[in-house]
Amino acid sequence: MQKTLFVLLASLTLFGHQAFALSAKEIMGKVEANWRGKSSHAVMTMTIRKPEWTRTISMEYWNQGTTRSLIKILAPPKDKGIVYLRINKELWNYLPSIERTIRIPPSMMMQSWMGSNFTNDDLVRESNLERDYSQELLGEEKIAGYDSYRIQLIPKPNAPVVWSKIIAWIAKDTFVPLQEEFYDERGSLVNTLVFENIKKIDSRYFPRKWTMKATGKNEMTIMEISKIEVDIPLPPELFSLKSLK
Amino acid sequence: MRLLLKLVWRNIWRHRRRSLLNILAIVFGLGMIILMVAIQDSSHQQMIDSTINLGTGHIQIRAFGHYEDPAVDKLINNPSQLADQIKSIDAIRSITQRAVAFALLSSGRSSTGGQIIGIQPDKEFIIIPRRIISGSYLSDGDTNSVVIGEQLARNLGLTLGRELIILTQDYYGSVSAAKSIVKGIFRTGIPELDAFQVYMPLVAAQKLLAIEGVHEIVVKLGSPDNVETVKNEVINRIHNNKLEVMTWRELLKSLIQAINIDNAGGYLFLAILLIIVAGSLLNEILMSTLERTREIGILRAVGTSPAQIRLMIILESGLLGILGMVGGVVLGVALSWYFSVFPIHISGLEEAFEEYGLSPYITTKLTMINIVLSSGFILIVSLIAGIIPAYRVSRLSIVKALRFA
Numbered sequence: 001m002q003k004t005l006f007v008l009l010a011s012l013t014l015f016g017h018q019a020f021a022l023s024a025k026e027i028m029g030k031v032e033a034n035w036r037g038k039s040s041h042a043v044m045t046m047t048i049r050k051p052e053w054t055r056t057i058s059m060e061y062w063n064q065g066t067t068r069s070l071i072k073i074l075a076p077p078k079d080k081g082i083v084y085l086r087i088n089k090e091l092w093n094y095l096p097s098i099e100r101t102i103r104i105p106p107s108m109m110m111q112s113w114m115g116s117n118f119t120n121d122d123l124v125r126e127s128n129l130e131r132d133y134s135q136e137l138l139g140e141e142k143i144a145g146y147d148s149y150r151i152q153l154i155p156k157p158n159a160p161v162v163w164s165k166i167i168a169w170i171a172k173d174t175f176v177p178l179q180e181e182f183y184d185e186r187g188s189l190v191n192t193l194v195f196e197n198i199k200k201i202d203s204r205y206f207p208r209k210w211t212m213k214a215t216g217k218n219e220m221t222i223m224e225i226s227k228i229e230v231d232i233p234l235p236p237e238l239f240s241l242k243s244l245k
Numbered sequence: 246m247r248l249l250l251k252l253v254w255r256n257i258w259r260h261r262r263r264s265l266l267n268i269l270a271i272v273f274g275l276g277m278i279i280l281m282v283a284i285q286d287s288s289h290q291q292m293i294d295s296t297i298n299l300g301t302g303h304i305q306i307r308a309f310g311h312y313e314d315p316a317v318d319k320l321i322n323n324p325s326q327l328a329d330q331i332k333s334i335d336a337i338r339s340i341t342q343r344a345v346a347f348a349l350l351s352s353g354r355s356s357t358g359g360q361i362i363g364i365q366p367d368k369e370f371i372i373i374p375r376r377i378i379s380g381s382y383l384s385d386g387d388t389n390s391v392v393i394g395e396q397l398a399r400n401l402g403l404t405l406g407r408e409l410i411i412l413t414q415d416y417y418g419s420v421s422a423a424k425s426i427v428k429g430i431f432r433t434g435i436p437e438l439d440a441f442q443v444y445m446p447l448v449a450a451q452k453l454l455a456i457e458g459v460h461e462i463v464v465k466l467g468s469p470d471n472v473e474t475v476k477n478e479v480i481n482r483i484h485n486n487k488l489e490v491m492t493w494r495e496l497l498k499s500l501i502q503a504i505n506i507d508n509a510g511g512y513l514f515l516a517i518l519l520i521i522v523a524g525s526l527l528n529e530i531l532m533s534t535l536e537r538t539r540e541i542g543i544l545r546a547v548g549t550s551p552a553q554i555r556l557m558i559i560l561e562s563g564l565l566g567i568l569g570m571v572g573g574v575v576l577g578v579a580l581s582w583y584f585s586v587f588p589i590h591i592s593g594l595e596e597a598f599e600e601y602g603l604s605p606y607i608t609t610k611l612t613m614i615n616i617v618l619s620s621g622f623i624l625i626v627s628l629i630a631g632i633i634p635a636y637r638v639s640r641l642s643i644v645k646a647l648r649f650a
Contacts (some may be wrong), residue, residue, distance in 0.1 A: 048417070052318065055417050078455060079419055095422040098410050100353075115418025 024135035024151050028168075030175040034204050039064045042228040048116050050219045057114060068239040069123070074190045079114070083244045086124050094244035100142055110162070117191065117212040117221040125160065132159035133166070140172075144177060144196070147172040163190075174198065174205040189215045201230050251552060253560045256533065264435075264565060267529050271569025271623060272576055274518045278619045280584070280609065285511055287585075287610035291506045293497070298372040299433060300362075301496050302341075302463035303472050304479060311460055312496070317346050318416055320458035321488060325483025327462055330482045332636035336475045338467045341368040342459040344450040350443060351400035359397065361411060361443045363450020370465045373431050373444060380405045380429035387446050390428035394439035398430050405430065411443065415455035423453045468495070471552045515619065519626045522569075526630035530562050534634045541638055542646025551639035558635035559628060566627020570620045578616070581609040 013222040021031075045058045058078060063069035073082040081096035091104040108123040129135075133153035141150050155161035166243040170176070176198050182191045191214055195207035210223040237243060257264050297303060305312075321327065324342045332340055333359065344363035349356055361570060364371070366383040373392065374382040383392055386514040391409055403409060408424050415421040425445060433439055451457060466475060472492045480490050494501060534541070588606035591598065598605040 053417070057419075078415075078421075082420070093420060095412075095420065098412075098422045098424045100410065100422075102412070112418050114420070116412075 020027055024137040024149070025130065026212055027137070027151060027170055027175065028130040028135050028153070031168075031170055031177060032128060034175050036066055036232050039234050040077055040228060040230045041232055041234070044223055044225045046114070046116060047222045047224070048114075048219075049222070054123065055115070062234055062238060064234055064236070064239060066128075068245070070239055073114075073121070084123060085241065087239060091124050092241060092244065099245070101241055107217055117214050117219065121162065129153060129166075129168070132156055132161060138167070141169065143169045144194075146178055148178055171198070171205075176205045176207055178207075186193050191215065201228055204230060205243070206230075249557055250560070253557055253564060255515065256537075256557075256561050257564060259472075260533065263529060263532075264562055267525055267565055268569045268572065270525055271522055271566065271627075272572035274522060275570060275573025275613075275619060275623050276580060278515055278518060279574065279611075279615060280580045281514065282511055282615045282619065283577075283581040283609035283611045284584070285605060286612055287608050289507070290499065290610050291604065292504070293493070295372075296497055296500055297465070298370070299435070299438065300371050300463070301493050303369070303466045303469055303493050304464040304476055305491050305496060306462040306464075306483065307460060307489050307491070309487055312489065312491060315345060315347075315460070317414060317454055317456070317460075320456055320460065321462060322458040324459045324462055324649070325538055326481050327485075327488075331464070331479050334475060334478050334482070336466045336468070336471055337464055339368060339370045339465045341365050341370065341463050341465075342447060343461040343463060344447055344454060344456065344459050345461065346413050346450070347453055348411050348443070349400065350397065351412065352403050352407065353410065355401055355472070356410075357397070357400055357440075359441050359443055359449060361413065361445055362455070363445055363447040365447050370463075372433070374564065376431040376433050377429045378432045380427070382429050383444060383446055386412070386448075387428065388449050389425055390445070391425040392429040392431060392444040393427055394442055395430050395432040396436065396440035398427065400440060403427050406546055409443070411445075411453065413453065415453070415486030417455060419455075421455065423449070425449070471609045486579065495534040517624065519622055522623060523626045526562055526565060526627055527633065529565070530558060530631055530634045531637075533561070534558060534638045538638075538641065538646050538649040542649065543642050545643045545645065555635040555639045557629035559639060562631025562634075563624070563628045566624050566630075569627070573623065574620050578611065579620070581611040585609045585611070589632050 034187045040061075041062050042061045044061060045056055047056045048052065051108070055076075057076065060074060061069065066200070066244045067086075067088050069086045071084040073079045081094075083094040085092040085094070092101055093104055094101045103188060104120050109117050109124075112118070112122060113120050120175055133155055136152045136154075138150045138152050141148055148171050149202045150167050151170060155163065161217040162184075163182045164185045164187060167181040167183075168177055169179040171178055177195055179195065180193045181189055182193070184190050190205075191212055194213070196211070197208040199208050200206075206225075206228065208225045208228075211220055212223075213220040253634075278423040306321065306323055311314075320343075328340045328342065331337065342365055346361050348359055348361045350359040351357075364383070366387070367385050377392070378395060380392075383390055391411075393403065393409065399403065405427055407427050409427055410422065410424055412420065412422045431439070447459065464475075464479070467473060472494070476490055476492050483490070540580070544554065545551070585608050590610035591605050591607065595605040
């Protein structure tokens, strides 16, 4: 009798534990669910800081699901009117100075996007933090004032990922990423992406300031979202080559 | 000693014809070597001159590291000020500024990689204006025109007045593009230029690259002789350790290496000639010492030391060498001078040569190094050729020599 009770208690504790603590995979599932809405429209500025110069580019952004997005450059005057259109894995670039649209070839995907610390590939990358990685919960930490999970993400074979490892810090309450570290195939840290200024938009949480820092270089790129609306209806023809002009 | 020299002189002319033939062999051999090296030197000089006129110039100022890795952001920020600082140097004939970048060139239908060069048409010394085959060269007021190579025009299917689309990265790493009108088409005969380069006004290139500075300040001198002195003067005047000052010798390393390889071929020819001269001299001296075995025995018997005998034989060989050398230098200099005044015209190939920026004439460039080196080797070889017989003879026993039949 005593033995039976013990087993019962033990199994209760076990179940209880499972019921309250999330696995790393479940955490990333919640992150993706919060992150990916049906559609959004945002106005943002990108500030590139390098030792020799600092430059600010402002732009407007639309997206529909995870496969279609459009970025239109508003300033500075030299780049005004440049449009980037992403449809699935393809990236198109419209240049008003020559009134032409160019498909960015695969060989240029890893090049810097508009001189920033983001690459062209960052714009089209489809990788899903839940689906394309095997996750492992490394621990819990307080970072920038938030309680967070520290999770290691190792890409699965054949996943469309250039990194060998990502370490992500995920806020416990909102499931918003707070920081991500990207490691190359030799295992050294290449980039650190920090998310700040988390605001609630409709039912979802969204960081309004993203800072990408390159390790070992005195340079960074800061994305600040000044206006954002989510889950709004967008005309499908917005994401077509015709709308680039 | 005077007696010894007298003996040497008489010994040489004992077989007048044999010695004369030997001397003549050296004269013609050396004369040809000097002429051949002079022709080679002249063609190398032409190659260097043509490369300098195709854009390299004699001295270039660039931001440190731009030569190794020509990145758009390695700039000279105050080019006009620098040009003012150095323009009073006497040896300098012209100073020009350029901006360069790699670009994707497109006609809309097809595209290819290339290099854009922003130039100051009024200050530029490059040969391109004289190589325009259709249309015209850039002028100062142009903002939207380009001059491209014939092969590039053909590859892209472009003709005069058509639009060339240039796509590149600006100073900030952002994509930058421009549409320009093809104003002229040039042909230099050098594939790297004709299929690759686009000349545009400096202001247009600066706008495209979002820069205010330039990448190169290129200096051309009146004469290339004192290029190192001028370089040091330029370094002193600009006094900026973020900038690199390079002479054409540093800029054209691969051309100079190619010339050195070509020169090595010349030295091989010289070596073959030297071996022949050495063999012929050795033969003559061995013959004449063999003939004179008894005579040498008598010389020894009357008290001439072996060292004196050795010296005599070596001097005989050396004297033949000196006579041949003097004649050879006279012949070589005369031939070189003749062909520099009356160059050989290569008929039938004029167009091919002109296309490559070379003149269709074979001419010569006589240098002191050429004369000193060629004749010096002949002299050394003729002395060495005397050593073997000299030692052989000096070791003869007097008794055996006297009995030699």
